[in-house]
Structure formats: C-alpha cells, structure tokens
Amino acid sequence: MAFGEITYEYKPADWSQDKFLRLGGFTVVFLNYNKLAQIRDSVASALNQDFPLLEMFFMDDASTDGSGDVMEDLVRQYAGRHKVTVVRNTENQRITGQWNIVSKLATGNWFGMFCADDIAYPNRVSQMAERVRQYPSLLGLCSSGVERDYVSGKEGRHISSSHELKMFKGTDSARKQVSAATPICGATAFWNRSLFEDPLPPAP
Secondary structure, three states: OOOOEEEEEEEEOOHHHHHHHHHOOOEEEEEOOOOOOHHHHHHHHHOOOOOOOEEEEEEEEEEOOOOOHHHHHHHOOOOOEEEEEEEEEOOOHHHHHHHHHHHHHHOOOOEEEEEEEEEEEOOHHHHHHHHHHHOOOOOEEEOOEEEEOOOOOOOOOOOOHHHOEEEEEOOOOHHHHHHHOOOOOOOEEEEEHHHHOOOOOOOO
C-alpha cells in the first residue's frame, strides 16, 4: 500500500454531485494519527453532521496504535447520505502532506478539517456553510465553538455572532498572507479550495 491509497469508498445510490455543489460543496477532511482512545467518538461526530450532503475523506497517517483500522471499520459500517472515502498512508505525511493528497481527490469548494481528538457538534458544517453564504468573498474561516476537545473535555460555544470567527476575505493580499503562513491551523479551519492550487510546503 502506497501513501495516499484509497482503501474504501462509499457513495449513496441517490448521490447527486450537482446538488452537492449547489449546496456549497463542503468536503470534510478527517485526520487521524494514533488517536485510538478517541477515534470512535470523533468518527461518529463527523459522520453525524446534519448538513444535507457532504463529501468526506477519512485520512490515517500511518498510525501505529491500530486506530487506522478502527477508523476504517467504523466508516465501512456507514450507510447514510454522505459520500465517504478512506485514505491511508504507510509513511507519515504530517498535516500538510495529507492535505496535498486530499486536495487532488476532493471535488468540493470548501475543505473543513476534522481531527480525531475533537468531537464535533452535529451542526458544525451547517454553521460554517451559513457564514460562507453570508460572506461569499471569504477564503477561509475558523470557528471557535463547534467541537469539544476530547482530552480536556473543554467545550466551545455554538457560533452565534461574527465576532466568534476569524474570517479571511478573498483578496489577493489576503490570499498571499494566508498561503504564506501555515494555512492549516487547528481543527476548526475551513478553507476555500483555491488556496490549494499549489502544493503546501512540508510541515515542520
């Protein structure tokens, strides 16, 4: 098995790519590396998103604790409305390496990071989609309260006002600033696919 190998794919019989894109084209990118203690709850929280149609990639970055197998087993049991794919690495690619892999596979307009040590509220994607609808010039946004840190148990607030978001406007200067910095920051990030036109540099 090579890095970035697709080991499982599921697409509902009534999946509509056109409808997926009309709804905004939200792709969930779930990243796991050695999170066996948390993996069951975090996978369930991703699969239980209430948004109508999602494209979902469950990525395992060469885990050594068996969590990749558990993740794939859980995804294989899923029979809901979202389209799901499992991608596994035999060599650790770190965060940006995984994003370079999934950006070539994903078909959505927005990529949202879900991490295996966070438990997302069911409306996490819905909340982000509403902000994208309100602010169509965004390149990216970070929520501050639609998941719970698994280890600490600390819960963020549901998003209720714009001051709880960091929003990046779709200008050339903003694009350069976001791309020059580490564009993938934390489990709360959603990013426009235009930021992934060029490969991301290796993570430190």
